[in-house]
Each structure stands twice: as C-alpha cells, then as structure tokens.
Amino acid sequence: MAQRTYPGHSLIGKTATTKRKVKNEVIRQLTRERGPDPDAESWLLMFQGKYQPEYWIVLLVKKNATLKAIDEALRDIWLECCSHLSAFTIHGEDYVSFPDVEFGGKSMNARLGNLFSVGLTGEYIYDYGDSTYLTFKVLDLVPFSPKGRTSVEIVARNDPPDIRCSVCGEPATEICLECLYEDSETPFFCDDCFEKHECDEEMSLPVVNSPRMGQCAYTG
Template structure:
C-alpha cells in the first residue's frame, strides 16, 4: 500500500493529490469568485476513525441535515444490511439526524457510528464554509483515497477477496480469485475501497463513486 495511503483522486479535475494537501489544491484550483446563486456549504473531511487510510473530502449545503450526510455515507462506504447509525459530539453526546449543518460550529469534530454490532466508526471534521455552484445532489464528493492494493497471501497477485474466517483468527486474509477457489474457508467478501471491507455482509454494491482509471493524473 505504501504511499497510496496518503493520496487520492480530486474528483473535480482528476489530479492525484496528497490527503494533507487537498485543501491547498482545492483552494488554488477550484475556488472561483462567489456568485449570486451559489450555495453556501461546509467543507468536510471524513476519515476512518481508527487508522485514517480511508478518507473523503466533501462539501454539503449548510441547510442540509445530518440525515442527508448519513445517506451519502451509507451509499459510498457502509450500507449492507440496513443497520442503525448515529452521530456524536465529543463526550458521546448524540446529535439528531434532523440537525442542520449550519447548527454545528465550524472546526468541530463529529463521530459517526454505523452498525452497533459490527461497528464501523468515522471521524468527521467540519473544516470551513465554502460556496459552490448549485448542484443536483446535496453532497458533492471532492476527493477520495486511492483504492488500496492487497496482495494474495498465496501467490502474490493482487487480491480480490478477504477471507472473513482468516481475518477473525488474525491470519492474513487476502486472496486472489484463483487461490480463493482452493482455500480452506468459504466465507469471503470482495476487496473494496471502504473502511467496512470484510465486515458483516458489506460488498460495496451501492458505491457508484469509483474514479475512472483512465482519468487519473499526478499533480
């Protein structure tokens, strides 16, 4: 995986940018003068709360609710079995999904939990307000980490599956399709670009946000 952990696609221009450098890239390449019909939004950084190798940058209108953000996060990263979810402030104080983004202080950090059994936890930072041209969808994906490569533990080729049983036993779980056919365990899930990979029944079938391979370019 290496350097891919800190790099991602800019979904506005196709550049490959460092996670730590995306805001500077966004400011220099994609901020135009504010126009009369622009939407006032908040710029968000969303990360896997545990290791942060999975990350997103988004903008969303200040008048949108956390329910809108919840729906987007389920689509791109989480939804498998219709599990419950919740947003929290520091200290474990739950925030209702009817809360509008404009009610939350810029600079604050939220925590989001999906599936209270086999939980996936995210960290959401409200970076600052921005304006953007009016969009058809409320949540605009600005950047996303590059898909991480995992090598097959048997042949060394790129892995297609994660063995859930090996993972539960803390053994190396990644296998290519060919090696999976002869593997001793049958319970496997696809390798996907999500912090929920290998959990519950997550297969990423609602994720329509993969960046086209032929469009990427190094900045």
C-alpha cells in the first residue's frame, strides 16, 4: 500500500510540504527567514492524532520550557473545549495537568531539558471521558527560538482534510452527532443538506481542522 502523504504547510515562509518532509522544510525556512542563532536551542516536536494521523502539527519549543507550556499550546491550537484534564506519558511516567495525591502522576512543571532527547516518542491524552489521544516525537534540537516572548510556536500544520457532504459531495461543514454515535460512516453534511437532514438539529458540531473534531463540545 502506498504511504499517504498527509499534506500541510510550513507556517514559516508559508510553503507547501508533507508530513514526511516537514522537518527539513521547517529547518530550511527557519534558516532562510531567521538565520541560525548559536545561542538558541529549541526542540522541534511533531504531534499527531494517535488514531487520525492526517492531523499533525510541528512545534518549536524552547529547550528548557515546561510540559505545561506545550499543554497550553495543544489546547489552544487543537483541543480545548471545557478545561478537561490532560496528561503526557513519557518514559512510562504520567505528567498530569492536575497532579493528584491519590492517583499519582507528576507535575507538568517538569522541564523538557532533562526529559527530552532527539528521537524520543511519547503520548498525550486530553479529557479522560471523551478522550482525544495524541502521540508525539522529538524530531530535532535546532538553533532557533520561538518568535516573540513565547516558549512555544506552531511552525507547521496539516492542511484541512477534504471532508465532503455525504449527500451532495460539496465540502462538509457539520457533523451530525446522532449519525456519528450510531456509527454511521456518513455523518458529514454541508449546511444545506444538514438543514434537510432528519436528525436533531442541536446535535451537531462543526467540521474543524483538529483531531478533536466531533468530540464533547469542541467547536475549534
């Protein structure tokens, strides 16, 4: 089977790329636009939907930032609906957004400098009820800094997958949750067809470019 390419864009230089080529493309664009800074060290991290590999982002993160800073960025870009709990799993240990004496887990104030190395992989969960699962990989350690005063910058992202209305074939805008919960393979509709669709109108969420699409109250 041919490997899917999962197209996307480097947000530095706005160039088209694919998931497989994105690391080299981002480094090329950072070199061109900002130039290497011998005093800067940042991780290039790839996050993707564990079960939806077509959703991916690349983050440039200061070498000694905290896991919390990444958690905030992931929520902001992809996940936040109602302040659910989240956790990273790294080297078999959980780092949770609200460490709990009873259930254990380390704090997300842990710094990346002691934890990360190039090639490291790990997992991340947002919301223990209607969960979104991500995996990540440390792609590289590079001589650049995130822009401004932030410690995390999103530098590349997948293009929105081409999701079509199951009735007319136009680009889909709504997911019918009733259909989704009934395991229909065609829960996607455009506005017009969704209006005519017989399920409850309230039971819908917008189509958005995120692995959390269609979950809980996530609207992008």
